[in-house]
Structures are given as C-alpha cells and as structure tokens.
Amino acid sequence: MTDNPLSGALRIQAGACENFGSPFYGALLTLMAEDLDAGGPVKALLAPWADATLRRLFDEAVALRLPNAFNHLAQGGEDPALSAVWPREGVPLDVEAAWRAAKAAIPAHRAQLEAFMTHEPQTNEVRRTAGLLGGFLTVATETGLPLRSFEIGASAGLNQFWDRFRYEMGPVAWGDPASPVLIDAAWEGGPPPLGPVEVAERGACDRRPTDLNDPAQRRRLLACIWPDMFDRLVRSRRAIDLVLDAGVQVDAADALAWTTAGVAPKPGFATVLYHSVFWQYLPAKTQAGLAAAIEDIGARATAEGPFAWLSFEPAPDNMAVMEVRLTQWPGGAARTLAEAHPHGAWIRWLGEGAA
Incomplete structure (x- = not known):
C-alpha cells in the first residue's frame, strides 16, 4: 500500500469486488493500482482526481469508474482485441490478458474512456x-x-x-x-x-x-x-x-x-x-x-x-x-x-x- 489516495482507493475497491463476488475486477483493480504507482497510462486517465482525498474518491466512486470504462469499451466492440479477452460466460478468466489489451486500447480510445469516467456509476442493482x-x-x-x-x-x-x-x-x-x-x-x-x-x-x-x-x-x-x-x-x-x-x-x-x-x-x-x-x-x-x-x-x-x-x-x-x-x-x-x-x-x- 502506498500513501497515494488514488492507488489506495483502487486497492480497497479491489478487495471489495473480490469479497462481493467479482474476482476479475478484484485482480484487475490491483493491476491498475500497480500501474498507477509505476506512472503508467492509468495515471493520465485518473488525472482529474490526482489531488482528491480518499473521502472524495469514495464519494464519487472513482475506483469503479475506471474499470467500468474499459467494460463499456469491451462490451461495445470498438476494440476487438479487448472484447476478445474480456469475461464471457463459459470461458476461463484471463485477467493478465485482459489488462494487456486494456492498456493497449488506451491510446486509440482515450477520449471515450475519459468521457465515460465523467459520470458516476449507476448500477441500479x-x-x-x-x-x-x-x-x-x-x-x-x-x-x-x-x-x-x-x-x-x-x-x-x-x-x-x-x-x-x-x-x-x-x-x-x-x-x-x-x-x-x-x-x-x-x-x-x-x-x-x-x-x-x-x-x-x-x-x-x-x-x-x-x-x-x-x-x-x-x-x-x-x-x-x-x-x-x-x-x-x-x-x-x-x-x-x-x-x-x-x-x-x-x-x-x-x-x-x-x-x-x-x-x-x-x-x-x-x-x-x-x-x-x-x-x-x-x-x-x-x-x-x-x-x-x-x-x-x-x-x-x-x-x-x-x-x-x-x-x-x-x-x-x-x-x-x-x-x-x-x-x-x-x-x-x-x-x-x-x-x-x-x-x-x-x-x-x-x-x-x-x-
């Protein structure tokens, strides 16, 4: 765990997703936190919250906006390589492959990802x-x-x-x-x-x-x-x-x-x-x-x-x-x-x- 509230929020959400039945999001968010700490492409996507407190990050559900943006992209089919390795029923999960494809998709789809992240999640469970x-x-x-x-x-x-x-x-x-x-x-x-x-x-x-x-x-x-x-x-x-x-x-x-x-x-x-x-x-x-x-x-x-x-x-x-x-x-x-x-x-x- 680092002192960075952003990566801390991602790791906390990773644990919550794992506990609530989503091993894929649990592992993916952990990889995203590691990428953020290393100064990878996730850092730019989270730039609007660079100085946010942990309280604000939780209130705005930032740690869910990020993976949901890639989920939106994968389900829409705009990036076939990402869609091909995203979770599908009956197919074993491959989080590493999904994360590689997600990172590779950022340059071409950054505007779409950032636009998705401007809205708070509304799951309507x-x-x-x-x-x-x-x-x-x-x-x-x-x-x-x-x-x-x-x-x-x-x-x-x-x-x-x-x-x-x-x-x-x-x-x-x-x-x-x-x-x-x-x-x-x-x-x-x-x-x-x-x-x-x-x-x-x-x-x-x-x-x-x-x-x-x-x-x-x-x-x-x-x-x-x-x-x-x-x-x-x-x-x-x-x-x-x-x-x-x-x-x-x-x-x-x-x-x-x-x-x-x-x-x-x-x-x-x-x-x-x-x-x-x-x-x-x-x-x-x-x-x-x-x-x-x-x-x-x-x-x-x-x-x-x-x-x-x-x-x-x-x-x-x-x-x-x-x-x-x-x-x-x-x-x-x-x-x-x-x-x-x-x-x-x-x-x-x-x-x-x-x-």
Whole structure:
C-alpha cells in the first residue's frame, strides 16, 4: 500500500469486488493500482482526481469508474482485441490478458474512456429488491392498504416495478411465477408477512436518470455491472425489458425538491418513500435537509393515510453490510427489518426488527 489516495482507493475497491463476488475486477483493480504507482497510462486517465482525498474518491466512486470504462469499451466492440479477452460466460478468466489489451486500447480510445469516467456509476442493482420486499410487505400487511411507492435516487427505475418480479428466497416465495425477472437471494431467518400487495401509484426521481429508450444510455447502465457476474447482467437485461414494457418513468429532479413537492400522505393508501444505496452519496447537509422533509411528511400522516420511509443502505459501522430500515408514521417508530449483502445476494431477516 502506498500513501497515494488514488492507488489506495483502487486497492480497497479491489478487495471489495473480490469479497462481493467479482474476482476479475478484484485482480484487475490491483493491476491498475500497480500501474498507477509505476506512472503508467492509468495515471493520465485518473488525472482529474490526482489531488482528491480518499473521502472524495469514495464519494464519487472513482475506483469503479475506471474499470467500468474499459467494460463499456469491451462490451461495445470498438476494440476487438479487448472484447476478445474480456469475461464471457463459459470461458476461463484471463485477467493478465485482459489488462494487456486494456492498456493497449488506451491510446486509440482515450477520449471515450475519459468521457465515460465523467459520470458516476449507476448500477441500479435489481436484486436489492430482495431486501426491500420485506419492507413493502410489512407496510402492506400492517396497514391493510394499497401502496403508493415513490423512489428517490432511482437511476433507470428498474426497481420501481419491484412488485412485478418473482422472488424465490428460501422460505420466501412471492410474486408472479411467470415473471421474467427472478430474484433468488439466499435467505436466513423466518419469512416476512407474505400477503398480497396492490401498488396503486408509483413514481421515481433521479438527479440524472438513465433513459432506457436510448441504446447508448442502456449500454452505459449495463457497463456498470461487474463483467464476470453474469447472473446480474442477465437479470438486469430482463428487468430493462420488463420496465420498458410497463412504461417506466423517472423524473429528472433533485431528491429533496421532488420529495417536498410531490410526496405526501393520502387517505386510503399507505405511502412509501424508499431508496437503496443512495443516501451515502449525499452531502451531510443534503442528508439533513431530506431527513427533515421526510419527518415533516410523516408528521402529516394519519391512521387513514399512513406514511413509511424504507431504505436499503450501509450499516453505520460496516459498509460491507446493508440494513433494511423502516420508519412508519403516525408515530415515527423505526426498525431494522433485515441485514443484507450489498447486491442482495443474501438477506438476514430480523423478524420484527430492532429499534
């Protein structure tokens, strides 16, 4: 490990990718860190962050922008030599060959790589709904009302249609068996309340939403999926097809302004505001303002028109574990319903949850 925050960030991300199921990105990021320390071509690609603090590098997910840029190039086929050695299902990984091809591609494709890296990653991980599902089911069961679901930080809006997926997770079997999108996480603990749910209204916003009708933006979204995790790629492609057919819409808006203007309790419905791996990227001031706005919405909730705040975000003391948190009004009672893998690969259900 060097004192260079950039190479340090790459190595930390390498360990995270390895732990979360991507040995390819784990090894590739390690090679990229070594190249950076040696003054290789990676240094020029990361020049905009040369003086960045480790905090800023994490906030802007720089260590994922870099490999994702090469993933985007490889999947698009503009560099056949790179595409030929990039991960493909059924073909053994060859990280050294992939890295040699990636370095060789930089001179001809530097502008494309740099342009990709100007945008933050937006993975829109579909399997995170494995954790959110228990929250939605809890609200629906406890209130006995149809839901109005509103998502902030929604990216492409894939998780906006969580109720149209099929869930098969240990004791949890829920949703349309004919759905093309299967959520098959490992499940620990008892099941959440598995009753029917009616979603009467749904909405979503993102500061810079991905337009799935645009092939270029769709390609960019898929490039943010780690390339040796083929199940994630298949699941995301199927979810894209599903939500396009369903008429997905994500408003381009600031989360605070959108929430304040458009989210409010409504008699006869349980209104749910939710987000997943979004909160951590907000500045502290924005977090405080949004939390205050949510509290204000909650203060207007009634038994006839309840309100809930549902989140899938890192645990305060462990970024490698997500917590599914649910706060409900009237009353503002908060619970941790579950712990989860960052991509939803496993869920540890805590029953009624912990305060």
